[in-house]
Amino acid sequence: MTQRVAVVGGGPAGLTAAIYTARAGLQTTVYDAGEPILARNAHLENVPGFPAGVNARTFLENTREQADRAGVEFVDARVEHVERDNDGRFVVDTDAGASGAADFVVAASWPDSSYLEAFELERIDRGSKTMLSTDEFARTDVEGLYAAGRLARQYHQAVVAAGHGATAGLTVVDDSDVAYYHDWVAPDGYFTGRGRELPPGCEEIEETERRERERESLSALRALSPADSPTQHPSVDD
Numbered sequence: 001m002t003q004r005v006a007v008v009g010g011g012p013a014g015l016t017a018a019i020y021t022a023r024a025g026l027q028t029t030v031y032d033a034g035e036p037i038l039a040r041n042a043h044l045e046n047v048p049g050f051p052a053g054v055n056a057r058t059f060l061e062n063t064r065e066q067a068d069r070a071g072v073e074f075v076d077a078r079v080e081h082v083e084r085d086n087d088g089r090f091v092v093d094t095d096a097g098a099s100g101a102a103d104f105v106v107a108a109s110w111p112d113s114s115y116l117e118a119f120e121l122e123r124i125d126r127g128s129k130t131m132l133s134t135d136e137f138a139r140t141d142v143e144g145l146y147a148a149g150r151l152a153r154q155y156h157q158a159v160v161a162a163g164h165g166a167t168a169g170l171t172v173v174d175d176s177d178v179a180y181y182h183d184w185v186a187p188d189g190y191f192t193g194r195g196r197e198l199p200p201g202c203e204e205i206e207e208t209e210r211r212e213r214e215r216e217s218l219s220a221l222r223a224l225s226p227a228d229s230p231t232q233h234p235s236v237d238d
């Protein structure tokens, strides 16, 4: 049976973790309560690949679309509780009444980890906020439970959160039943042309397929248009 991953949080960390686990073939669900903090940004100018910056809402929307294309399922709800069932799997409950089972949970839900109260985790209090301690590969002290992004005490920057989400996703893949090497797309013959087996996780594509993918990616970039304005901090007066 395909193993399942529950990612809590649909900001840069959670979405990136989900892209990696889904691309590796794990059944992945992102639970998101909405209003990622990045949506408050006025103009995002430090994410690689966008020389003049990018609208943060556009960046998030496109990352979510990328996760969707990778096969990620979305549950737009707040996770209220996670615990283990008698078989040792995680059970994820939301405020919308949805309940799901998972073999792995990635907590990427800055600033909320209250739904993990059932677990003995090393917690770090920072003023009114609580962060979770992880090892260098985003594992917490609880087997099968990972933390990513700002919640895992990473720098408060979008690309750092996304990168740490990728680390968490790849560690889940590494700990799962999936045979993992690298998530790479290589030109036709890169491995097989020198008598090597195609490593697990790698893909070789022919030139016509490469051009088709490039055409699609360029048209997706051209289709970008102005997106929403920032969400203001809730305590700022109108």
Ligand SMILES: Cc1cc2nc3c(=O)[nH]c(=O)nc-3n(C[C@H](O)[C@H](O)[C@H](O)COP(=O)(O)OP(=O)(O)OC[C@H]3O[C@@H](n4cnc5c(N)ncnc54)[C@H](O)[C@@H]3O)c2cc1C
Pocket: 008, 009, 010, 011, 012, 013, 014, 031, 032, 033, 034, 035, 036, 037, 038, 039, 040, 041, 042, 043, 044, 045, 046, 077, 078, 079, 080, 108, 109, 110, 111, 112, 115, 148, 149, 150, 151, 155, 156, 157, 158, 159, 161, 162
């Ligand atoms: C005003 C402002 C401007 C910024 N500008 C920049 C900038 O220019 N450049 C830059 O690099 N960074 C910027 N940042 C910082 C950046 O937004 C964060 O570092 C980054 O978003 C952290 O990513 P994350 O995925 O860890 O958390 P978040 O983006 O906060 O995502 C967490 C997600 O988890 C969800 N969630 C929380 N609890 C639950 C729950 N119980 N169940 C389900 N979902 C839950 C939230 O709804 C949210 O969608 C800015 C931040 C702010 C506030």
